[in-house]
Amino acid sequence: RQYPTLRSPRGSGAMGGEVTMPESEERAEHVSLLRWQLEPESARTARVTKQSPVPVTAFLTCAALFFTACVGVLVVGSRPAVPGVVLPLSSLQSRRDASAAGERALMESLRFDERWYDQGNTLDAIKIDHEREGLGATSQAEFPTQAGFEAWRGAPYWQHFREIPVSFNRPAKEMRDEPLVVVGHATDRGDAPLWLSSLRRHALPAATSGEGTWWHGDEDKRMGLKAALITLQGLNEGREEGHERMREDALESGFGGERTRERGTGNDPVVAFTDTADALFACDAREMLLRFEAADADVLISREGDGGAIIGRASKMLELVRDFESFLLEAKTPERGKSLGAGAAWSDFYKSCAPSADASAFAQLYDDRVCLSRYLSQRAAAGDARVKRDVRGSLLETVGGADARRETLAAAPCVFHFSDPTTKALMKPMAAKFPGVLV
Numbered sequence: 001r002q003y004p005t006l007r008s009p010r011g012s013g014a015m016g017g018e019v020t021m022p023e024s025e026e027r028a029e030h031v032s033l034l035r036w037q038l039e040p041e042s043a044r045t046a047r048v049t050k051q052s053p054v055p056v057t058a059f060l061t062c063a064a065l066f067f068t069a070c071v072g073v074l075v076v077g078s079r080p081a082v083p084g085v086v087l088p089l090s091s092l093q094s095r096r097d098a099s100a101a102g103e104r105a106l107m108e109s110l111r112f113d114e115r116w117y118d119q120g121n122t123l124d125a126i127k128i129d130h131e132r133e134g135l136g137a138t139s140q141a142e143f144p145t146q147a148g149f150e151a152w153r154g155a156p157y158w159q160h161f162r163e164i165p166v167s168f169n170r171p172a173k174e175m176r177d178e179p180l181v182v183v184g185h186a187t188d189r190g191d192a193p194l195w196l197s198s199l200r201r202h203a204l205p206a207a208t209s210g211e212g213t214w215w216h217g218d219e220d221k222r223m224g225l226k227a228a229l230i231t232l233q234g235l236n237e238g239r240e241e242g243h244e245r246m247r248e249d250a251l252e253s254g255f256g257g258e259r260t261r262e263r264g265t266g267n268d269p270v271v272a273f274t275d276t277a278d279a280l281f282a283c284d285a286r287e288m289l290l291r292f293e294a295a296d297a298d299v300l301i302s303r304e305g306d307g308g309a310i311i312g313r314a315s316k317m318l319e320l321v322r323d324f325e326s327f328l329l330e331a332k333t334p335e336r337g338k339s340l341g342a343g344a345a346w347s348d349f350y351k352s353c354a355p356s357a358d359a360s361a362f363a364q365l366y367d368d369r370v371c372l373s374r375y376l377s378q379r380a381a382a383g384d385a386r387v388k389r390d391v392r393g394s395l396l397e398t399v400g401g402a403d404a405r406r407e408t409l410a411a412a413p414c415v416f417h418f419s420d421p422t423t424k425a426l427m428k429p430m431a432a433k434f435p436g437v438l439v
Helices: 033-038 054-076 089-109 193-201 219-233 240-252 257-263 285-295 314-331 343-353 368-381 427-433
Strands: 005-007 018-020 117-119 166-168 180-185 206-209 270-274 279-281 299-302 309-313 387-390 396-399 415-418
Touching (some): 166 219, 270 285, 270 314, 279 427, 309 396, 314 368, 343 368
Antiparallel strands (some): 166 206, 279 415, 299 309
């Protein structure tokens, strides 16, 4: 057959001359004209290669599977299975069962102080019977307080009790000689088994406030701290011998330095105030006192500024509570234009710790960090260098930060405070992981 001719665009040279192309019905329709023009003459043979359907089919199949997986993740929330990652439900259940069994064994192993010694009046004597005493129509603000607690007038507690009960875990005559005492507020000590067992593990002398009463708000434990401090203050006579012995231990161990030698401990025991529901101890009284002396402070607050664990000399802790009371009194003045509210709303008293009349910025915080922040600021402004944060965490730690040593107990602090529900859930596992250390 005769084919039409096409001249090379160059017209001459090695690649010049005439090139033949097939008719339309026989030439390769999918051959690029550009490629045809640029290839050497020897390669310019038009070919038609039949395409296999396999690659296209495979591509479409993979695309369909990928699309299906994406829809499954977005709509159903499922994930494609990854070998070696997904554990069978039976394995997960086994782990939970083992953990639960470990916690049960832990709770069964706890031991507590056999007896607590109530100080002052009995619970029956301090409880108010509204019906019998004809106080049904008395307003919350009209109920009198225990002597020395006038700044707290109007708090819900005083509607139901005349005093705040205090108990010791050893007789008062023995408590006189204790240079360090743990203090906590507990309306029912049975609700704080880990705290109680930790006390016994380290033979820590302790005082609790509020046993037999009921919870009204966080102001209860601040008032409870003051009640315990006042009760301990009443044991001043005869304290000197025990304090001097512990002070000499500190000096012999190289703690505290000359400031400890000059200041001594006198009749001013060190008080470790903690929450009872979510605190554990890793040291005995001697070690706690040695570390406190090494800090060269009168009051130590955790580096997080958390009020669930504070340690200080009893006299300085009493000053801390009185500072809180001054915030309350200031908030009650007409100039401040604030009300502490009635009923349970009175527990908003932490808003009184705002440093100005506008407490809106503090309303969302609503916890003791607000008052502690103001207390620390005022102490610093007054040039009081003996109120400090435990920035090294050698004595106090609030569990929940980024410090991994809370899990390992390497260079552990003496007091662990589990400050929120998430970290509180770690108390039992942590105590079980280190048997004989915390409880």
